[in-house]
Amino acid sequence: MLALVLLLTFVVLLMGVLVAGLLRSHADILRALHDxxxxxxxxxxxxxxxxxxxxxxxxxxxxxxxxxxxVGPPLPAERNHSWAPTLAGVTPQGDALAVAVTGTDTLxxxxxxxxxxxxxxxxxxxxxxxxxxxxxxxxxxxxxxxxPEMEIPxxxxxxxxxGLLVIMSTEAWGDYEVPGSPFFALxxxxxxxxxxxxxxxxxxxxxxxxxxxxxxxQPFPLGSRGRASAAGLDGPARESANDQELQAAGIYPGHExxxxxxxxxxxxxxxxxxxxxxxARRAG
Amino acid sequence: MARLRxxxxxxxxxxxxxxxxxxxxQGPDGTSYPVAHFATFPLPADVxxxxxxxxxxxxxxxxxxxxxxxGPESVGKALFARQGMQRSLTSSDFRPTLLRRGLGGQSxxxxxxxxxxxxxxFYAVLGSHARRGFLVxxxxxxxxxxxxxxxxxxxxxxxxxxx
Numbered sequence: 452m453l454a455l456v457l458l459l460t461f462v463v464l465l466m467g468v469l470v471a472g473l474l475r476s477h478a479d480i481l482r483a484l485h486d487x488x489x490x491x492x493x494x495x496x497x498x499x500x501x502x503x504x505x506x507x508x509x510x511x512x513x514x515x516x517x518x519x520x521x522v523g524p525p526l527p528a529e530r531n532h533s534w535a536p537t538l539a540g541v542t543p544q545g546d547a548l549a550v551a552v553t554g555t556d557t558l559x560x561x562x563x564x565x566x567x568x569x570x571x572x573x574x575x576x577x578x579x580x581x582x583x584x585x586x587x588x589x590x591x592x593x594x595x596x597x598x599p600e601m602e603i604p605x606x607x608x609x610x611x612x613x614g615l616l617v618i619m620s621t622e623a624w625g626d627y628e629v630p631g632s633p634f635f636a637l638x639x640x641x642x643x644x645x646x647x648x649x650x651x652x653x654x655x656x657x658x659x660x661x662x663x664x665x666x667x668x669q670p671f672p673l674g675s676r677g678r679a680s681a682a683g684l685d686g687p688a689r690e691s692a693n694d695q696e697l698q699a700a701g702i703y704p705g706h707e708x709x710x711x712x713x714x715x716x717x718x719x720x721x722x723x724x725x726x727x728x729x730x731a732r733r734a735g
Numbered sequence: 736m737a738r739l740r741x742x743x744x745x746x747x748x749x750x751x752x753x754x755x756x757x758x759x760x761q762g763p764d765g766t767s768y769p770v771a772h773f774a775t776f777p778l779p780a781d782v783x784x785x786x787x788x789x790x791x792x793x794x795x796x797x798x799x800x801x802x803x804x805x806g807p808e809s810v811g812k813a814l815f816a817r818q819g820m821q822r823s824l825t826s827s828d829f830r831p832t833l834l835r836r837g838l839g840g841q842s843x844x845x846x847x848x849x850x851x852x853x854x855x856x857f858y859a860v861l862g863s864h865a866r867r868g869f870l871v872x873x874x875x876x877x878x879x880x881x882x883x884x885x886x887x888x889x890x891x892x893x894x895x896x897x898x
Contacts, residue, residue, distance in 0.1 A: 539737035546757035547741035554751045
């Protein structure tokens with residue numbers, strides 16, 4: 452009986468030591484996570500004295516820091532800038548090529564394509580005759596693939612035509628934060644900004660988006676301005692005149708046209724009214 | 736700023752410039768040497784060696800420049816006696832009469848030289864002779880950024896003659 456009591460006492464003591472060790476280990480892990488900024492509680496709180504002491508010698512700031520946790524390039528919705536650097540790299544023929552997309556009056560459509568992606572195949576086929584893809588006049592088309600370290604130049608060469616500007620540059624993919632291929636960016640050379648970007652399944656979708664963007668770039672014709680602009684009104688007088696004009700057209704607060712549900716509500720399919728009017732003006 | 740390097744020619748392009756450094760496909764009985772085109776306007780896909788197809792697109796504020804290499808048989812000829820590329824040009828170096836294609840209002844300059852043992856000509860066109868005082872400093876920025884390194888030359892019969 453005495454032996455049993457001693458054995459149980461020993462087992463209880465042993466379990467106590469193990470539990471204490473586990474709790475200490477858990478505390479160490481929590482402290483380490485807290486030092487990394489991922490701990491429980493207020494991450495802006497001062498670091499533990501132990502952490503400060505640990506880094507005292509090399510003067511490292513031991514305050515909690517944000518730990519970036521991202522995989523791959525940011526998605527379009529996560530980006531916060533629209534700069535458009537010069538596209539520079541090599542051609543599939545091994546020459547060097549740099550295309551400046553800013554500082555000009557033109558719009559540049561940059562098509563980021565790969566040799567291997569199945570969706571890109573349709574775009575490569577269409578681009579064998581770049582003049583026939585239906586892009587509006589004045590649009591400069593540049594195809595950018597990843598650099599020779601990630602693409603085989605001979606494969607890209609086989610997919611291109613003589614009149615097509617093709618740059619192989621992995622750096623450009625990084626600069627333009629391309630999440631995958633195919634991906635398109637439309638750059639306004641005048642403002643030096645990307646004014647549109649995204650993916651598409653067919654070139655016709657890209658062409659339509661470019662048409663709309665180009666129409667938006669046209670200077671607003673004086674004749675189609677509202678009466679407020681024509682009268683040179685500004686400030687409250689301009690707002691009041693605009694309200695009167697909207698009310699005269701039957702558009703009051705809460706009107707459904709003020710709350711578009713999709714892009715098609717703003718840009719109806721087909722040529723934009725402004726572009727159509729411009730084309731009619733030129734034809735006339 | 737974008738960096739370009741190919742065929743022994745390198746450049747860090749100043750803002751507003753684009754360019755290409757290329758070698759045309761060799762003909763059946765000839766050879767081809769590097770050509771570098773630089774411009775402050777969108778270069779068409781196919782531009783002739785000295786700007787045919789491009790200079791007609793220039794605006795008054797534009798610059799077009801060519802660095803054109805000749806065959807090794809031109810080394811030592813009197814035309815290429817000048818050693819080193821001219822790195823700083825002045826307004827007086829440009830004349831409307833120096834244009835390969837005399838387009839109204841434009842102005843040009845051309846220099847022949849040998850650099851790194853390679854014979855070159857540098858030809859530049861300004862969109863406006865009247866604005867050369869504004870455009871030449873921009874061109875000088877490009878010239879300062881150009882580098883040429885020695886390149887092993889493959890001797891092929893029928894190389895482009897210097898004249």
